[in-house]
Amino acid sequence: MNKCALFAAFAGSLFWALATPAQAGPVTEKLLKGEALILAHREASLPFSFVDESKQPVGYAVDLCMKVAEIVRQQLGLKQLPVRYKLVNSTTRIETIRSHQADLECGSTTNTPERRQLVAFTVPHYIASARILVRADSTAQDMFDFSGKRLVGTRNTTGLARAKQANQQQALRINILEVVDDPKGVEMVEKKEADGFIMDDIVLQALLATRPDPSQLKVVGKPLTVEPLAIMLPKDDPEFKKLVDEAMKQLIRTREAHALYHQWFTQPKLPGHVSLAWPMPAMLREFWKHPSDMVPF
Incomplete structure (x- = not known):
């Protein structure tokens, strides 16, 4: 093949690579179409995810999910990102995410090797025992x-x-x-x-x-x-996972996640205006110095 033919073949390949967008996963694709982001929440998993007196989802993990949603909206260049909620329990939560009935589970689910066979997890927002x-x-x-x-x-x-x-x-x-x-x-x-x-x-x-x-x-x-608790999301959309991971890391770097922790664990935010008076555990504080979805536990 002469140089002119080689250049023409290369130029054609480059054109098609640039003209054809990467295949978006199911969550990313629906968000780009203007569909709602569905957040799964719990009924009584205090202080992470529960319903208040007006039956609205609240909690530390719910607030984190809302902030993640806003960052994802910005990253995708969307003017708005509608959000809907779906109630789950300890039995239904994993299947709800796996089957795309919800896009993020905002609760107290532990990231384990067995569960990673079915769903994905982002950076832990708490490490429990x-x-x-x-x-x-x-x-x-x-x-x-x-x-x-x-x-x-x-x-x-x-x-x-x-x-x-x-x-x-x-x-x-x-x-x-x-x-x-x-x-x-x-x-x-x-x-x-x-x-x-x-x-x-x-x-x-x-x-x-x-x-x-x-x-x-x-x-x-x-x-x-040792229980690394993290927001759960579908396993079949790596682009969406990358967006969520970067959003969580941003919230930790800017200390917005720390501020939410302070609100929900040291202030009177629980039902009856009760405070846990629970400082951030050393293990979580250390983990957040280099936040990652890879958990060594």
């Missing part, structure tokens, strides 16, 4: 103390999975019960229908702080797991 809530007069301190007793967990959570694993591997003879939502687990402990409730420590602290008489309950034991 599973612990156990018991009545104030309980002497239980760890999983071994529940041998022959009733331990409840929320269905499809990593805390419940950890309890089942320990029960089987160590033959603890724990009677493990399941509930659909977190408040029900606390209620069962209060009513002596269960002896303990296993869940992320910060969720337990929030539920405890908003009970009529918090002195009747306590959180015990050493951390049983």
